[in-house]
Amino acid sequence: MKPLLGTLYLLGMLVPRGLGYDRFPARHRREVVDKTGSPWRSLETYSYDRYHPMEEIYQWMNQISEKYTEVVTQHFLGMTYETRPLYYLQISQPSNNPKKIIWMDCGIHAREWIAPAFCQWFVKEILQNYKDNSRIRGFLKNLDFYVLPVLNIDGYIYTWTTDRLWRKSRSSHNNGTCFGTDLNRNFNISWCSTGASQNCEDITFCGTGPASEPETQAVSSLIESQKENVVCFLTIHSYGQLILTPYGYTTNKSSNHEELIQVGQKAANALKAKHGTNYRVGASADILYTTSGSSKDWAHDIGIPFSYTVELRDNGTFGFILPETQIQATCEETMEAILSIVDDVYAKYWSSNSAGKVTSTAVVLSLLTSFTSLL
Amino acid sequence: MGSVSIFQINAEKECTVDLVFTTERHNPEEGEEHLGKCSARVLFRNQKPRPVINITCTRLTEKNKRQQEDYLLYKQMEQLRNPLDVVNIPDSHGHVGPSLRPIWELAFLGSSYVMWEKTTQFLHYYMAQLSSVKQWKTNDGAIDFDYTVLLHEFSTQEIIPCRIHLVWSPGKPLKVKYHCQELQAPEEASGTEGGSAVAPTELSNF
Numbered sequence: 001m002k003p004l005l006g007t008l009y010l011l012g013m014l015v016p017r018g019l020g021y022d023r024f025p026a027r028h029r030r031e032v033v034d035k036t037g038s039p040w041r042s043l044e045t046y047s048y049d050r051y052h053p054m055e056e057i058y059q060w061m062n063q064i065s066e067k068y069t070e071v072v073t074q075h076f077l078g079m080t081y082e083t084r085p086l087y088y089l090q091i092s093q094p095s096n097n098p099k100k101i102i103w104m105d106c107g108i109h110a111r112e113w114i115a116p117a118f119c120q121w122f123v124k125e126i127l128q129n130y131k132d133n134s135r136i137r138g139f140l141k142n143l144d145f146y147v148l149p150v151l152n153i154d155g156y157i158y159t160w161t162t163d164r165l166w167r168k169s170r171s172s173h174n175n176g177t178c179f180g181t182d183l184n185r186n187f188n189i190s191w192c193s194t195g196a197s198q199n200c201e202d203i204t205f206c207g208t209g210p211a212s213e214p215e216t217q218a219v220s221s222l223i224e225s226q227k228e229n230v231v232c233f234l235t236i237h238s239y240g241q242l243i244l245t246p247y248g249y250t251t252n253k254s255s256n257h258e259e260l261i262q263v264g265q266k267a268a269n270a271l272k273a274k275h276g277t278n279y280r281v282g283a284s285a286d287i288l289y290t291t292s293g294s295s296k297d298w299a300h301d302i303g304i305p306f307s308y309t310v311e312l313r314d315n316g317t318f319g320f321i322l323p324e325t326q327i328q329a330t331c332e333e334t335m336e337a338i339l340s341i342v343d344d345v346y347a348k349y350w351s352s353n354s355a356g357k358v359t360s361t362a363v364v365l366s367l368l369t370s371f372t373s374l375l
Numbered sequence: 376m377g378s379v380s381i382f383q384i385n386a387e388k389e390c391t392v393d394l395v396f397t398t399e400r401h402n403p404e405e406g407e408e409h410l411g412k413c414s415a416r417v418l419f420r421n422q423k424p425r426p427v428i429n430i431t432c433t434r435l436t437e438k439n440k441r442q443q444e445d446y447l448l449y450k451q452m453e454q455l456r457n458p459l460d461v462v463n464i465p466d467s468h469g470h471v472g473p474s475l476r477p478i479w480e481l482a483f484l485g486s487s488y489v490m491w492e493k494t495t496q497f498l499h500y501y502m503a504q505l506s507s508v509k510q511w512k513t514n515d516g517a518i519d520f521d522y523t524v525l526l527h528e529f530s531t532q533e534i535i536p537c538r539i540h541l542v543w544s545p546g547k548p549l550k551v552k553y554h555c556q557e558l559q560a561p562e563e564a565s566g567t568e569g570g571s572a573v574a575p576t577e578l579s580n581f
Contacts (some may be wrong), residue, residue: 051468164467165525165534166501203532240529289530316501319527323469 043067048121049327051113054084054157057149060120061087068127070094071140078086078218079335080154081171086218088148089124093140100349101226102342104234105148105219108295110155110166111320112124112238114312119149119236121331122338135339139346143231146222151215152183165320173200177328181207185291186216187298190249194269195291206293223299232345233299233340239280239319240288240311243268243337248284248291248299254300263344265310267337274333277313284309306345310337360375379433390419390496398435411435419496424518426494445545453513464505478520479505486524493526503534504529517544526555565580 014347041056043063065074071093077086092099106119126145132138150156154170178200184317185196188210192198196206211217223230245260247253256258264281271279280287284294291297300307313322313330322330398411436444455474464479465471471479482505490500493561493567503525510521519542537555 042453070449076376161466164463165527167532280506318465318469319501319503321465321469323465323471326469 021247032294040256048117048124048331050324051117051327052120053160054150054153057116057120061089062090064123064127070129072127073083077222079214080152081169081214082154084153084157084213086148086151086153088146088222089123091123091130091140091145091147093130093137095141097142099142099144099229099319101144101145101146101229101346103148103223103230103299104236104338105151105295106236107150107156108152108235109237110152110159110168111164112236112312113156113159113237113320114322114327115236116150116156117327118312118331118334119147120185121327122145122335123149125335130209135343136305139206139342142350143342143346144178148219151219153215155180167203168205169215171207171213173208181205181213183213183215184237184295185293186211186213187220187293187353189294189298189301190292193249193292195248196293204291210293219295220298223304224302227302227304230299230304231349232341233296233304233308234341235295235309236312236334237309238312238322239314239316240310241313241315242287242311242357243279243281244284244288244296244311245281245308246283246297247289248294248297250290251283251285254285256305260306260308263306266344267340268342271333271337273331274336279337306341308341310334388421390422391415392419392496398432422495422497424495424498425492428491444548448477448520449513449516449543452481452518455511457509457511459511461508461581462506478508478511481518481520481541481543482522482539483540484543484549485520485522485551485553486526486537488541488549489524489537489539489553489555490526493555495554497530499529500535501527501529506536510537517542517547 011104041059043060046060046063061074065072068091071091073090073092074087075090077088080086088105102117104122106115107113109115126136126140130140152169153166155166158166158170163310166180168182171181172179178260180200182196182204185192185206187206191210199205207213207216211220223233243264245254245257245264261281268279268281271277282288284291284296294309295308296309312334313326318326394413394415394417396413396415398413399457403543411432411434413432418427420427435441455478461475461478464475464482483502486502490502493500506523506525508520508522510519512517514517519540521538521540523536523538526537527533528535535555535557539551539553541552542550
C-alpha cells in the first residue's frame with residue numbers, strides 16, 4: 001500500500017511539471033502586487049532595455065524565481081546598512097553531477113546603472129535559452145550561476161532619489177556627518193594600502209576596517225564558505241570598456257596571469273565581433289590605477305582562479321549616465337564576452353576531465369576504428 | 376580606432392604621448408559619416424597640467440563648410456526658448472532632448488577647454504553632466520552661456536563641479552572663464568601657450 005501511495009505521489013509531482021502546468025495556485029500569483037499601486041506587471045512585459053528602480057528589481061527577482069522555479073532559487077545573502085535585504089539568484093540545472101559555481105555581481109558602485117541592467121539581461125538570456133541552446137545547456141550540466149543583480153542597494157536607491165552620481169554605500173560615519181564607504185575598497189585584501197582613503201568624505205573611503213561594511217561581509221561570507229566550488233568571480237562596473245585582471249594593490253602578477261589575459265583577450269574579441277566595441281584587457285594596476293581592497297583581488301587571493309572586473313560602456317561620452325538606447329547593444333556584446341569566459345572556464349575543468357565520459361568515448365571510437373579496419 | 380605611443384623620457388621631467396586617431400561628427404547625420412584623420416603629440420612637463428599639443432589633421436570638413444555649419448548652429452540656438460529652468464542634461468536615464476542637444480554640445484565645447492587645462496599624465500577628465508544653466512543670452516551674433524557642469528576625474532573617481540562662462544561667436548575664437556570646486560589648488564601649466572580667456576576653436580598646425 002505504502003509504496004503504491006509513494007508512487008502515486010511522485011506521479012502527482014512529475015506529471016503536472018511535464019505537462020507544463022503552473023505549479024503555483026492563482027491565490028499566490030495575486031499576492032505579487034506592485035507596491036506603488038500600478039497594475040501588476042508580468043515578466044513578459046519587463047523591459048530589459050530600460051533602467052529599473054530597486055522596487056522593480058526586487059519584484060523582477062520574485063517573478064523570475066517563480067516562473068523558472070525548476071532552475072532558479074532566490075537566496076537571502078544578508079542585509080544592507082539601511083537594512084534592506086540582499087538577494088542573489090542561483091541558476092542551477094538539477095542533476096547528480098557535482099557543480100562548480102560562477103559568481104557574478106553588479107552595481108557595487110551605485111552610479112553604474114548599466115551594470116545591474118546587464119545582470120538582469122544575463123539572467124533573462126540564460127533562462128530564455130537554456131532549453132534550446134546547446135552551449136548554455138552544456139555548461140549548466142556542471143556549472144551553477146550565482147547572480148547578484150544589485151550589490152550596493154542603498155547606494156543605488158540614493159542615485160534614484162537624490163544624487164545620480166553617488167558611488168559609495170550609505171553607511172553613516174562621524175556622528176552622521178559623513179556618508180558612504182567605497183565597497184570596492186573595503187574587501188579584506190591589502191586593505192587601504194593604496195588607491196583608497198581613510199577619510200570618510202572621500203569617494204574612495206575604504207571603510208572603518210577590512211570588510212567593515214555589511215554588504216562586503218554578506219558577499220565575503222558566501223564566497224568564503226563556497227570557495228572550493230567557485231571557479232570564476234565576475235564583478236560588473238562601468239565605465240571604461242575594460243576587462244581587468246588582478247591585481248590592483250600591486251603591479252606583481254598573479255600566478256595565472258598569462259592565462260587570465262588570454263581568456264580576457266578572447267572575451268574582448270568576442271565582444272568586439274558583436275557591435276565593433278573596443279575593450280582593453282590588463283591587470284588593473286597596469287591599465288587603470290592602483291586600488292586596494294577590491295573584490296576581484298580578494299576573490300583571487302582566497303583561491304578563485306578566474307577573477308575579473310569588467311567595466312562596461314562607454315568611453316566617457318556619457319560615462320555613468322549611459323543612454324537607455326544603448327542598453328541592448330551593451331548587454332548583447334557583454335553577453336558574448338561573459339559566455340566566452342564561461343566557455344574557457346568550462347573547457348579547463350570538464351573537457352578532458354570526466355574520466356568516465358572520456359573512457360566510453362574512447363572505447364566507442366576504438367570499436368568503430370576496429371570495425372572500419374575490418375571492412 | 377587609432378594608436379597610442381607613450382614616451383617617458385625621464386618621467387619626472389617629461390612625458391610625451393603620440394596619438395593617431397580618427398574623428399567623427401559629434402552628432403552624426405543620417406548616412407553621412409565623415410572621418411577626419413589626426414596625429415598629435417601631447418607633452419606634459421614636470422607632471423603639470425595644460426599639456427602642449429601639436430596636432431595635424433587631414434580630411435576634416437573643409438573650412439567654409441564648417442563655418443556654414445557653425446552659423447546654422449548659431450541660428451538654431453537663437454531660436455531656443457530661454458532654457459534657464461533646464462537642469463541635468465542628460466537626464467538620469469541618459470536622454471538628451473533634441474532641442475537641448477545644441478546646449479549640451481556647446482557645454483561640452485567649453486568643458487573640453489577646462490578639461491585640457493586640468494589634464495595631466497595622471498588626471499583624465501570627462502564631462503559627466505550639464506547640471507544647470509545660469510544664463511543663456513544671444514545678442515550681437517554671440518552666445519553668452521553661463522552654466523555648471525560636473526566633471527568626472529578618472530583616476531580619483533571624483534566628481535568636480537565647475538562653473539563655466541563662455542562666449543561663442545561663429546568664426547571667432549571661443550572665450551572661456553571658469554571656476555571649479557576643487558580639493559587641490561590649481562597648478563602651473565606644462566606649456567606657455569594661451570591665457571585662460573582664449574582657446575583654439577579650429578584644429579590647425581601650430
